[in-house]
Amino acid sequence: MHYGVSESKESFVLLTEGLRKSFSFGNSKIEVLHSVDLTLKKSESLSIRGDSGCGKSTLLNLLARLELADSGSVYWEGKKLNASEKPSTHEISKRASFLGVIYQSYYLIPELTVLENVLLPNRFLDRVDSTQRQRAMDLLEKMGVLDKQNQIPGKLSGGERQRVAIARAMINYPEVILADEPTGNLDERTGGEVMDLLLQSCVEEETSLILVTHNPKFARATSRSSVLQDGTLNEV
Amino acid sequence: MKLPWPLYLAWKQLFPSQRKISFFSLLAIVGVALGVNVMIVVIAFMQGFQEKFKSDIIDAQGHARMIPVNPQGRSMDVLSSLGEKDEIIGISSYVQGQLLLQNRDYNSIPFAIGLEPDSCSEVLPLNEFLKQGHSVMDSHDAVDLTPSPTTDALEDEVVFISLEVANRLGVRPAAILQLLDENKTGLMDGEDGRIEVRRLDPFISSGEWILEILGSNRIMIREVISNFETVRKIRDGVIDLGYGNPVFEIKKGSKPFLPGMIFRYQCFRSSTIEVYSPSMIEKAKSDEMSPPYEVRVGGIIEVPWQGFHSEVVLGTARFMQVMKNQRDSADGYYLKFSDELARDEVKLASICKQLEGIWSDNWVVIPWFVENAWFFELLQFEEYLMILIMIPIGLVAAFAIAIALMTSVMRKIREIGLLVAMGAGQISVGFIFCLQGLIIGTLGAFLGCGLAIVFIHYRDQLMSFIVEQIAGEDGQVGVSQFYDFYSLKVNYPWESPASLINFLSFATFAIMVSTVAGLLPAWRAARLNPADALRSE
Ligand SMILES: Nc1ncnc2c1ncn2[C@@H]1O[C@H](COP(=O)(O)OP(=O)(O)OP(=O)(O)O)[C@@H](O)[C@H]1O
Ligand SMILES: [Mg+2]
Secondary structure, three states: OOOOOOHHHHHHHEEEEEEEEEEEEEOEEEEEEEEEEEEEEOEEEEEEEEEEEEEHHHHHHHOOOOOOOOOEEEEEEOOOEEEEOOOOOOHHHHHHHHHHEOOOOOOOOOOOHHHHHHHHHHHHOOOOOOOHHHHHHHHHOOOOHHHOOOOOOHHHOOOHHHHHHHHHHHHOOEEEEEEEEEOOOOOHHHHHHHHHHHHHHHHOOOOOEEEEEEOHHHHHHOEEEEEEEEOOOEEE | OOOOOHHHHHHHOOOOOOOOOOOHHHHHHHHHHHHHHHHHHHHHHHHHHHHHHHHHHHOOOOOOOEEOOOOOHOOOOOOHHHHHHOOOOEEEEEEEOOOOEOOEEEEEOEEEEEEOOOOHHHHHHHHHHHHHHHOOOOOOOEEEEOOOOOHHHHHOEEEEEEEEHHHOOOOOOOEEEEEEOOOOOOOOOOOEEEEEEOOOOOOOOOOEEEEEEEEOOOOOEEEEEOOOEEEHHHHHHHHEEEOOOOEEEEEEOOOOOOOOOEEEEEEEEEEEEEEEOHHHHHHOOOOOOOEEEEEEEEEEEOOOOOOOOOEEEEEEEHHHHEEEEEEOOOOEEEEEOHHHHHHOOOHHHHHHHHHHHHOOOEEEEEEHHHHOOOHHHHHHHHHHHHHHHHHHHHHHHHHHHHHHHHHHHHOHHHOOOHHHHHHHHHHHHHHHHHHHHHHHHHHHHHHHHHHHHHHHHOHHHHHHHHHHHHHHHHHHHHHHHHOOOOOOOOOOOOHHHHHHHHHHHHHHHHHHHHHHHHHHHHHHHHHHOOOHHHHHH
């Protein structure tokens, strides 16, 4: 997974160079990621598979700059960020418009209605207005949960919650969506529906996607597939 | 204007969508409100007591007292320069000392003050004290018609004494009763004409007065013991037979007086007291025995200020000068200013200072609050002590809020991780919890102030309810004797600056404490590692 000489780093939405990450507990130390190089172009989708505990979630956290690497760099839209340094305030403020996140557990805010949950990332950018509200409703409609917009998340089913989470991840037109086993808590059929909606929306909105999944079927549905093994990412 | 999102989330966590209010917020806000309410009300009541004492004290001793630095310095010329001062609206000199009063075998050594009969009521509310001390005899077949004495009765052979002195000596002022025996015209219902007593001077002798209506405009007045008799016109209204006799006042009702109507009155002379002074002892040493001075009891005074000498005798300045054998000189002056000036302690102090300057500090001018500084310090101490006791109550509330918010941080740990992953700054995430403390504190403070206003408004009902529960219905009287809750003036915040400060400071205290309580959870939330937070169970 190396970019050609002709391709500059600017042409990638997301790119990493030599990401290393190890965890230590007590005096034992395990190296989870051992020089991960990853590229992602605009509108591309990349699936990552790997054994449980191989470091997929850790990799996503590094990409989102939620965790510090031992060494290596992450490039957000061609901009080099030192992965082993604390994110700057600029990065933090950029995160809301650059990234969308979806997790296995849906993490909706229980005190907010569905619509308010979707609009929440928007508030971080301080731009809630009627167009945004309309955008949120459109997304909910696309996800098929518009009728639940004034419900609180506690009254939704798992599949419905994950649809809301997808809408929330997309609200700010992010460049990249990081999805960590988004269907992990759902049954086969619901999982399939949700995955279809996710992939389809990413295509429609030209959003790049990194999809961590155990399901080979979903892994094949993305434009590129890779496997994380022994601390390195290998395209298949 | 857009709501900053931490405030938005803080608000939503306290007041979630689709639900009116979370149970936690309700408890927290009510808790803060109750605390604020209690603190405000306690201090407001204390301020009420202070105000009451203050007005009692201001009145009891004049607004300021001017005394010479050394007794030789007293001279009469200060009076003229005092009179030129616009701020001073009343001046009266006094002579003071200690006298021995005796009635038969009973003795009392009260503090004695000699006053100027003409001007003393300008500086001291003596008529009010006399009214307070005036007691009415209770009898089933007679009605006490004795009018409350006034300072008009004050002359050299007349004194006013405090109730303690009167009880110790077993003396009383003159009194007059209307007898309601059969065949005689009594006090009928309000519409009937009555004959009341307008004035009863201290030199009245005991006797029985009979007033009989003779015709439509004629009334006969007879005194049984002296066999004095005269006929007057009803139309004159007032029957004044001169000093030493009661002055009757005819009050016409809607029904006319009918010939043959008889009104009967029993009159009791005032007690006499023998007075001895220290100067008499000096004379006695040189074998010049002088007879005791005899005075009449003109009235009983009651000063509402407990710090005032409880055993006191008031006479004329001249009487005191004679007693002390000290001619034509005053021991000091009572000064009176406008009420507004008297209550402005800073201004009054500076004026007193200024007055002292006029006589190159040969006189000191002591304003009322300096005179009674010990008492105000005591009250102040009491208030501070109360605050000191109550602050831990506030802190307990703060701990409760801190614990609740901390629990909330723990419960929401994954949400916090998610907020950061979605692009929230960590400091801002911390703010959510701090702001929750602020919101709870603010709402609690407002509610507490509101409750306090309601409490102050219904204080009489509340107090009588509480007293009744504790002391029973009869207890009301007993309790109100010591704690004058009913007449207590408790100010609303818009009525006095002190009350406003009371409300504002406890409200601010509550807001600050709850916000500070939110700081620890906030700090906790801001320091979370977002990756760990997302991973946590
Ligand atoms: N904060 C941490 N401290 C210590 N070890 C950690 C920490 N975070 C992750 N690890 C370890 O790193 C390894 C990778 O974890 P990670 O969650 O990335 O795996 P994963 O590939 O996402 O697994 P799964 O498919 O089960 O979600 C695991 O062995 C985990 O125990
Ligand atoms: Mg994982």
